[in-house]
Amino acid sequence: MQKEIPQNQWKNALNKRSEENSLRNIKTTHGLIDFSSNDYLSLARNTDLLNAVKQAYENAAIINKLGSTGSRLITGNNEYFEKTESFLAQTHHAEAALLFNSGYVANMAVFSTLPQRGDTILFDELSHACIKDGIRLNHADHFPFLHNDLDSLEKKIKKAKGQVYIAVESVYSMDGDFAPLNELAELSEKYNALLIVDEAHSTGVFGQNGAGLVCELGLENKIPIRIHTFGKAMGCHGAAVVGSQTLKDYLINFSRPFIFTTAMSLHSVLSILEAYKFLTSNNLLQADIKNKIQKFTSSNLSSIKSFSPIQVIIIPGNDQARKSANFLQDHGFDIRPILSPTVKTGSERLRICLHTFNSDEEMALLTELLKTI
Numbered sequence: 001m002q003k004e005i006p007q008n009q010w011k012n013a014l015n016k017r018s019e020e021n022s023l024r025n026i027k028t029t030h031g032l033i034d035f036s037s038n039d040y041l042s043l044a045r046n047t048d049l050l051n052a053v054k055q056a057y058e059n060a061a062i063i064n065k066l067g068s069t070g071s072r073l074i075t076g077n078n079e080y081f082e083k084t085e086s087f088l089a090q091t092h093h094a095e096a097a098l099l100f101n102s103g104y105v106a107n108m109a110v111f112s113t114l115p116q117r118g119d120t121i122l123f124d125e126l127s128h129a130c131i132k133d134g135i136r137l138n139h140a141d142h143f144p145f146l147h148n149d150l151d152s153l154e155k156k157i158k159k160a161k162g163q164v165y166i167a168v169e170s171v172y173s174m175d176g177d178f179a180p181l182n183e184l185a186e187l188s189e190k191y192n193a194l195l196i197v198d199e200a201h202s203t204g205v206f207g208q209n210g211a212g213l214v215c216e217l218g219l220e221n222k223i224p225i226r227i228h229t230f231g232k233a234m235g236c237h238g239a240a241v242v243g244s245q246t247l248k249d250y251l252i253n254f255s256r257p258f259i260f261t262t263a264m265s266l267h268s269v270l271s272i273l274e275a276y277k278f279l280t281s282n283n284l285l286q287a288d289i290k291n292k293i294q295k296f297t298s299s300n301l302s303s304i305k306s307f308s309p310i311q312v313i314i315i316p317g318n319d320q321a322r323k324s325a326n327f328l329q330d331h332g333f334d335i336r337p338i339l340s341p342t343v344k345t346g347s348e349r350l351r352i353c354l355h356t357f358n359s360d361e362e363m364a365l366l367t368e369l370l371k372t373i
């Protein structure tokens, strides 16, 4: 007889979400103006880049396969991984880079593998779920510190045991604000802590050729571990951990999210390489997005000071935030509410992402509508 599965328990949990107006569902939108995706530099929709990837794929596929057929350590490796990793290391001013299937997996790899029993991880309270999930998989002690609060962090460093790891994002995914990287690097140096920076939302947008905020600030020698992801401004998919050759070798040997998974496809690897090459020869895209950010912030609508493409308007309450997003969607704008429990109760919001393809007219219309909310 088939074993009964706990459907009722699942249904109860789903009903509770519905009652709290926080039920997540997957939606496809067509024809709305995109102020929601992470395609900040419009690379995901750039036909020149698409054609460059097609061409590179046609050239390489003659000697390669559709899927990678195995993990990197068995049959999944090929010369395009190595070429791309060398390119990434050079672009991000690091000794080495190691590709991962996604940013989620890269963070899981770093945080589940590096800290050991007896060590301490201090992480910004607004760290992305994949940083927190990776942290849960190791035996080190771990404590959050208040968002971007150096005093809160220093107090915790003073009490910490073993090797101290500090985890931050250069641009916070839900608030759009920057981490105080200069001060964090100083503090790490003072206490001999290892600073790990997730550059998911700054990759491509900041730094020469999209190198990220750490490189833009010239801090690459003070921050030994960085995570760059390619599903946002780079317009494709995947991620890399950049740092020393020893870090790379260690992850290859000990990181389960690297070892026990099929390597990414040839198409994904080539897309990353071509996206970086494209950005290198189209640096004006960075000026374009900065211009959009400047235009939007001059309207003083954002609830949180942000110089990144992520702008936030806090509308407390799941119901209210959802209603406001629906209102904007009815006017043709693809803007999604970010509800609790994804963000803290009371800080529900509209997360508005700016892109180089958003026209001045669209931005003006959106700001007018936002003023009426």
Ligand SMILES: Cc1ncc(COP(=O)(O)O)c(C=O)c1O
Residues within 6 Å of the ligand: 102, 103, 104, 105, 107, 128, 130, 169, 172, 173, 198, 200, 201, 229, 230, 231, 238, 239
């Ligand atoms: C800060 C941050 N880190 C990591 C990730 C995960 O990256 P990926 O989407 O490539 O898995 C995200 C994506 O939402 C993110 O915002």
